[in-house]
Amino acid sequence: MDLPVKVDGVSKKYGKKVVLNQVSVTIQQGQIYGLIGPSGAGKTTLVKLLVGMDIADAGTVQVLNQQMPNLEVLQEIGYMAQSDALYAELTAEENLKFFASLFKLKKAEQRERIAYAADLVKLTPELSKKVSAYSGGMKRRLSLAIALVQNPKVLILDEPTVGIDPALRLTIWNELLRLKEQEGKTIIVTTHVMDEAERCDTLAMVREGQIITSGTPQELMERFHARNLEEVFLRAGGEQP
Ligand SMILES: Nc1ncnc2c1ncn2[C@@H]1O[C@H](COP(=O)(O)OP(=O)(O)OP(=O)(O)O)[C@@H](O)[C@H]1O
Numbered sequence: 001m002d003l004p005v006k007v008d009g010v011s012k013k014y015g016k017k018v019v020l021n022q023v024s025v026t027i028q029q030g031q032i033y034g035l036i037g038p039s040g041a042g043k044t045t046l047v048k049l050l051v052g053m054d055i056a057d058a059g060t061v062q063v064l065n066q067q068m069p070n071l072e073v074l075q076e077i078g079y080m081a082q083s084d085a086l087y088a089e090l091t092a093e094e095n096l097k098f099f100a101s102l103f104k105l106k107k108a109e110q111r112e113r114i115a116y117a118a119d120l121v122k123l124t125p126e127l128s129k130k131v132s133a134y135s136g137g138m139k140r141r142l143s144l145a146i147a148l149v150q151n152p153k154v155l156i157l158d159e160p161t162v163g164i165d166p167a168l169r170l171t172i173w174n175e176l177l178r179l180k181e182q183e184g185k186t187i188i189v190t191t192h193v194m195d196e197a198e199r200c201d202t203l204a205m206v207r208e209g210q211i212i213t214s215g216t217p218q219e220l221m222e223r224f225h226a227r228n229l230e231e232v233f234l235r236a237g238g239e240q241p
Contacts, residue, residue, distance in 0.1 A: 002029040004186045010059030019045045021209040030184045041206040042188040051079045078150050078152035080160050084139045086131045092142050093127040093183030103150035115223050117145035137163040155187045194229045212236055
């Protein structure tokens with residue numbers, strides 16, 4: 001079985017604060033892997049190490065069999081950060097074109113991918129607007145479209161559906177499921193939303209810089225004698241609901 005993500009014994013400190021403590025994760029190809037945990041638990045820090053935006057103090061991070069950070073591998077990673085990294089004075093279309101141009105796409109493929117990504121997040125009619133005139137939710141949607149534009153093998157999405165309405169959230173999740181099933185994409189997602197966590201193949205609960213438990217949503221519910229993931233989350237963290 002191919003393992004597109006291998007994290008082994010990773011630790012990370014900011015100043016004196018230990019943010020990740022001996023974290024190990026393996027993710028199989030064609031899986032949706034969810035990271036859930038309280039605010040400040042270390043999810044974004046782990047994601048940043050996967051993308052190569054930060055470097056671990058100890059341990060190893062491999063994506064697609066390469067040690068991160070690695071510029072070649074970045075071609076194969078679609079990353080949606082928690083805060084939007086968009087050019088406000090450009091239109092949405094210009095933003096998409098700019099980010100698409102960073103990847104090795106032929107012109108026709110670039111056009112096709114931009115049309116697909118904009119359509120998925122329902123921004124096609126708004127593409128000629130400047131991003132400065134976008135709402136918060138529209139910016140999130142554009143950031144997601146940008147993460148998808150280069151057709152990456154690995155998608156890393158940090159709270160992708162915050163500020164997105166329920167109907168579009170469902171559309172996006174259906175597409176993520178299709179991408180893993182039909183195209184074998186590997187998708188890593190952080191979320192605070194339990195019904196999104198339920199759709200993940202494997203869930204890791206992060207708390208105080210450690211993965212305190214992981215498994216399929218069903219396994220976790222059985223392990224913690226819980227009726228739902230909210231209860232798992234509370235019980236795994238030592239809080240009895
Ligand atoms: N660049 C940084 N410098 C100093 N401290 C940082 C830095 N980045 C993160 N931290 C700290 O590391 C801890 C973990 O942060 P992180 O963003 O990984 O949490 P998170 O689980 O993603 O939280 P949330 O769910 O709120 O996004 C927090 O205490 C945060 O303040």
